Amino acid sequence: xxxxxxxxxxxxxxxxxxxxxxxxxxxxxxxxxxxxxxxxxxxxxxxxxxxxxxxxxxxxxxxxxxxxxxxxxxxxxxxxxx
Ligand SMILES: [Zn+2]
Numbered sequence: 001x002x003x004x005x006x007x008x009x010x011x012x013x014x015x016x017x018x019x020x021x022x023x024x025x026x027x028x029x030x031x032x033x034x035x036x037x038x039x040x041x042x043x044x045x046x047x048x049x050x051x052x053x054x055x056x057x058x059x060x061x062x063x064x065x066x067x068x069x070x071x072x073x074x075x076x077x078x079x080x081x082x
Contacts, residue, residue, distance in 0.1 A: 025057065032060055043077035045069065 035051035040062075042049045047064045054060040062074050 028057065028059070029053075035060065039065070040074075040076045042068070042074040044072055044075045047074075049074040049076060 032051065032053040036053060038051060040049045041047070042064060045064075045068055047066050047068050049062050050065045052060050052063045062076065064074055068074075
């Protein structure tokens with residue numbers, strides 16, 4: 001997007017780049033809306049694991065929903081919808 005602007009592209013090109021960026025964000029949010037509906041169990045400590053959405057363009061991650069040992073990432077086992 002910066003490239004489009006810096007190279008002196010006509011406004012429509014910059015606008016299209018901007019639109020693509022917001023479409024990307026919307027898609028990411030839609031995907032995360034589905035992911036946060038899942039509540040799974042960690043197969044290592046039996047604690048609940050849920051999806052934590054990321055900030056902005058950043059992708060979220062799975063995390064324990066209760067305090068858990070910091071030395072392990074949640075390991076997912078089956079589960080279901082909330
Ligand atoms: Zn765990």
